[in-house]
Amino acid sequence: MMSRILRSCLAGAFAVLVAVAAISAPRPAAAAANVDPAWWNGEIARAEADADRLATIMRSKGTFSVGTLLNEVDVDIHSCHILSIMLGKDHLTPLLVAQPDPPQPDDEPGFAEGVESNSRSNWAHLARTYLAESDIERIRAWNLDCVGKFGITGRDHIREDSRRALVEVDGEAIRVLGNVEKGFYEELKAAIEENxxxxxxxxxxxxxxxxxxVKAGRYIRQRGLATELYNNCQSACSLVFLGGADRTIWSPYPELGFHRIASGGRAIPDDSDVYGQVRDYAFELGVDGNFVVAAMMKAGVKEMHHPFMDDLCAANVATWVQRTCFGTPPKGSEDAAPAPAQPAAEPSPPLQAELPPAENAAAAPGESGDTGLCADIRAQRQRLAAGNSRVAEALDATGTGYDAGSMVEIYDAMLRDHGC
Structure with a gap:
């Protein structure tokens, strides 16, 4: 996350609020009502005024931008700071105040003020966003994005009265926030058909x-829809994400989490056919199924493995990660194909989440058709050939020297190699 690189955040059991003169972070009063709009609107206005003032100072010193890499500075810790107040976690609020990085000798004049201006502006935007959301949306954002970070332990997880996913429509986006429970596929399918x-x-x-x-992921791909991360996406959610024709992760980089599959709270055997079905499902969608299953195996049932963003691109789990990388479809050759599963020593326990048989399944790796690996390669090539600005930005960020033209040639070769 951005804060690992750019900020030193307070994450111990105790913290002291440090006054930092003209660029101290917003500090809501402890006695404020948790979701009083008048109070929050006042704090938002003050943060925006501070952002404008700091931007003016930056420009007066001859610096006019701190670069797009710092656009989302402090978003992760600000989110938890705001939610801690709105959800009554006052004992954690002091730990969640973003602290400016110490100035560096090679900083441009006004750079620190510019960074803090972005930070204040982000705080205001997030506060306005969370103020407009429902309490259950705030709780789910807290549980997904804050618990386990910045010194927030499982004791501060908030119990949800309903485990059903919230499905909301926002323009061209359908937002799904909550657990992938039984019935999730039907609810998502209905929302897509209605919009x-x-x-x-x-x-x-x-x-x-x-x-x-898996059913939801296949239906998303059948409809040609993209997937994006809105919050952290763990466990079965990662399998839904694979369904997107384009699979995007924006800065400040919500996490994809993988762990072992469980039945009745206990891990199923590593040689269970279910893992083979997951592997096949991923390959159907043009994703490296071996990588997906290996990622699952790296964490126990009550743990979570979060692969690096570069690795998600290399396995084509993500087709584009902002300012980081874009996906590369896996080889469809024998060396990339999943190895046959060895017979289990004993029958696998029945899975409540048993993978269903494919319905209108996409073509397997190496097969031609409108879906599957060939379609994924064609889609990537088309984005490169069309001069997609996001792809161009990602190429520049890699520092490899490749441009869109040379990458198109590589994708043409891949299409030939796979008989597409």
Missing amino acids: PGAKKIQLGSAGGSVGDA
């Missing part, structure tokens, strides 16, 4: 039913 203008599914979930996740 034919939707182009993308935004996800945030702690996981749930593997079966519903």
